[in-house]
Amino acid sequence: MNVIGISAYFHDSSCVLIRDGKVVCAASEERFSRFKNDSRLPVRAFRYCLEAGDITITDIDCIAYYENPYKKLSRQIEHNFNQSADKELKWIDCQRSFREIKEILGYEGEIKYYDHHLSHAAGSYFFSGFDNAAILTTDGVGEWDSTTFGEAKGLNIELHGGIKYPNSVGLFYSTITNYLGFKVLSGEYKVMGLAPYGKPVYVEKLRKLYSMPNELDFQLDMNYFDFGQIQRMYTDEFIEYIGFEPRIPESELKQEHKDLAKSLQVVLEEILLKQVCELKKRVNSPNLCLSGGVALNCVATHAIRESRIFDHIFVQPAAGDSGSAFGAAALAYIELNGHKSGCEPFSHVYFGPEYEKEEIYNILSTMEIEAIDLRDNRQKLNEEVVDRIIQGKVIGWFQGRMEFGPRALGHRSILADPRDPAMREKLNDLVKKREGFRPFAPAVLEEYTKQHIDLEMSSPYMLETCQVKSNLDLPAITHVDGSCRPQTVTADTNPEFHSLITAFYKRTGCPILVNTSFNVRSEPIVCSPIDALRCFGNSGIDVLVLGDFIIDRTMLSEKFIQMAKSDFDFVKPPEDLFNGRQIEAIYTFI
Structure with missing residues (x-):
């Protein structure tokens, strides 16, 4: 079927x-x-x-x-x-x-x-592997629901109730994302990353913007919110209440912006913990399944896990709307099938396209791009790549089937040395072309995780935050508050990536690499070899590993680099191509 x-x-x-x-x-x-x-x-x-x-x-x-x-x-x-x-x-x-x-x-x-x-x-x-679970989904809004609570047993899911629009934890978070000058529906994770730079000085003010008549309820004070506007989600009363003007996108990030981000993160965790605690009282299960865009706030989900309210927690790796297709x-x-059988639980999310060796070879030949051909010699390829990482070079790593979801998990990744104190700035400025406060994640061999990161379980989908506790100095993957968002890597699910990190570990004693998504700012993660080559030519990536082929930047012609840069200038259209109208609404609910 x-x-x-x-x-x-x-x-x-x-x-x-x-x-x-x-x-x-x-x-x-x-x-x-x-x-x-x-x-x-x-x-x-x-x-x-x-x-x-x-x-x-x-x-x-x-x-x-x-x-x-x-x-x-x-x-x-x-x-x-x-x-x-x-x-x-x-x-x-x-x-x-x-x-x-x-x-x-x-x-x-x-x-x-x-x-x-x-x-x-x-x-x-249905992809958690649980036989029963409590259910919490929370996002901006679906049809009417913004949060739902329920339970699942066997092949049945029952949603007992929830929170209705316009009351929404997700839209509350998105409103302040908008106020801080970031793009709604994609910039929320920037607010989460900005939060550790601030202090929770606005917590009391934010608490007064909503009420919780009971532990599962959530009501916004709509004097401060207006979700029907085009350019913003807040009212004039909101601006007056907060006490400083909305940040203009791309302008300087001031301490007040960082403090508001920190305060928002604190109250989000408070809200979710109250809801999860009450849900546990109502559902007799040791398991909790989380989904909806808010579940991608890995700082909040870590707080839920640390609370020990539930014994086991599963977060959908693509918890936003894309994962709803599953x-x-x-x-x-x-x-x-008449409820006779369910679906196999996830063991990985490598569900996207892959490209054979000969296909990649033909692309490189057609484009007349010089490359080091290491087909059928993975050990040599790993050693060559490790040489370059140790030299401080940034690697574009393109292998196997593309990941599904918002995280690059070692198949469409940018890799670097986590011990390099200059690497974070280099990646943000020259490679990713994004804000300097943004952190980078570690990919760590699962068998060595506990020696370097305060994490008691596997984290294959990079959905968990925890503290770095390594005796190694790891400035490139350690956030300002000492945290990181790791991906634990096993040989079973990702043999190529595991073998590369193992080769790096044998040479350096460090079982960790910087792992960030293979894209530049405002671009999706690369999918095809052509995408990878274009991104390579338009960024500060030093080396591209395309399957079994290694391409040093010095191998690229100036003509190719100029072509890649000019091509990128026209990637984002001035209009929405679906209906031809100008992109002007920040949150339209269409």
Whole structure:
């Protein structure tokens, strides 16, 4: 049985293929279209799933859509959605998603749809490996729900209740993200990274912006919030109450901005811990499944884990809307097979495209790019790469199947020496081209994790923060508060990456490498060898390892570098290509 799951038309549209309960492939549209957070129907990702699954469109038994467009429209109409954000009023067409799945994808079979938060919950629980669990999903908003609580047993999920729009923990966090001059729906993690530079001086003020009539409830004071505006999510009263003007994007980050970020992080953790504690009283399970965009706040989820309220916690690796495609597909698969079997739990998230050695060789030959050919000599390749890392060089690392989700996990990564005190600044300034306060993550051999990082469990998806406790000096991966967000690497799930870190460990005594996503600012993570070459040419990366081929920057012609740079200048379109309107709304709810 082949079931396709789709999330689309809001942000991070994605497609997944599940066959007989097993994930065959999955990818987000942005990786193919090269438009960050692409929300359009995932045509390219759909095509990839057909090719990778070796099926035709007639082999699909069902397409499952991740939300209920009828309920969503009722909320948009009732809350007076600001029509100036979409003058053509296409958002009123609640049949659009189903019609375009048929017309654009060419699919004529059965289409099922599920409530947004049920898709979130299913995308976590059915791939967790748990037989039962408490459920907490929290994000900006689905149809009406912004947070839902429930429990799961066997192949059944029951959502008992939740918090309704406009009351939303996610939108509360996004409002202050907006106030701090970062982009909503993608800049929230920047606020989390900024928080350790501040002090919680605004905590009491932020607490007065909401109330919790009971431990599972959450109500915003709507005198300070307005989610129907185009350019901002807060009112004039909010500005007066906070006491300083909103930060202009790209302007200087002052101490007051850092303090507000820290205060926000503190109250977010307080809210979630209260909810989780009450949920435990209501659900008799040692397990907790988390999903929704707020679950990607790894500082908050670590606080939940440290509270020991639940014995075991599973966070969906792609907890935002992209991961809901998994949940919708799982729900449809279980429904269609009569609840006879569920889905295999995740052991990895390497579900994207991969490229054979000969294919990469042909690309390099066609483009006349010189490379060191180390096919079938992995040991030599590792030694050559380690030589360069020790010399202080930055490595673009492109191997195997692309990761699904927001984190690069050693298949589409940028790597460097964590012991280099100048590496963090170099990566932020010359390579990633982003804000200097942003931290970098370590990839650590799982067998040596406890010697260097205060972590008691595996963290294969880079969804956990913890303290660095190594006797090694690791400035490139240690945040200002002494924390890091590690990826633990095993030979079973990632043999190539594990062997490289092992080679580095044997030479240096350090079983850790800096691991950040293979992209530059405002670009999606690279997908194809062409993407990797373009990013290489347009950044400060010193060496590109493309499968079994090593390309030093000195091997690139000046003509190629100029071509890569000019190409990047035109990647981001001035208009939304789906409906042709100017991109002006910061949060439209479409």
